[in-house]
Amino acid sequence: MADTTAPTLVNSLQSTAAGLGGTADARDVLKLVASESLAAVAAGDSLRLTDADGTTAEVVNGTSSPGNATFALNTAAETVAGTSYPAGTVLTITLAAVPSAVNAGSVAGLQYPATIADQSGTTDVAGNNLSLASGDRSIS
Ligand SMILES: [Ca+2]
Numbered sequence: 001m002a003d004t005t006a007p008t009l010v011n012s013l014q015s016t017a018a019g020l021g022g023t024a025d026a027r028d029v030l031k032l033v034a035s036e037s038l039a040a041v042a043a044g045d046s047l048r049l050t051d052a053d054g055t056t057a058e059v060v061n062g063t064s065s066p067g068n069a070t071f072a073l074n075t076a077a078e079t080v081a082g083t084s085y086p087a088g089t090v091l092t093i094t095l096a097a098v099p100s101a102v103n104a105g106s107v108a109g110l111q112y113p114a115t116i117a118d119q120s121g122t123t124d125v126a127g128n129n130l131s132l133a134s135g136d137r138s139i140s
């Protein structure tokens, strides 16, 4: 039977805070745990994030413009916040630069907690897009 169920996020958090502690910038590391195995990452996969003051910014997988981060899927079981998750379900995003602002907001920069508002390119192995209609969309 074909898998038509969209993956959701069961946990989203910041695992490493680099640079400014409350602001998204280079070398911050984010972990997004999916409800099922995800398909391989690709250059251009992106997340659109918002914060409380109205900043909207994009994190894009890739080392050349518009890329500003590295996305990686775990290849073995990985423990996040005390729970072990199987291979292919933990997406680690390491920021290489300040996320690209789409809308500046009233306070410059993307502050935590940031909410995942939209995404492109992240699917399960059957190609169902990651759903942000439910699940843990808040990164703090
Ligand atoms: Ca930071």
Ligand SMILES: [Ca+2]
Residues within 6 Å of the ligand: 051, 053, 054, 055, 104, 105, 106, 107, 108, 109, 110, 111
């Ligand atoms: Ca802001």
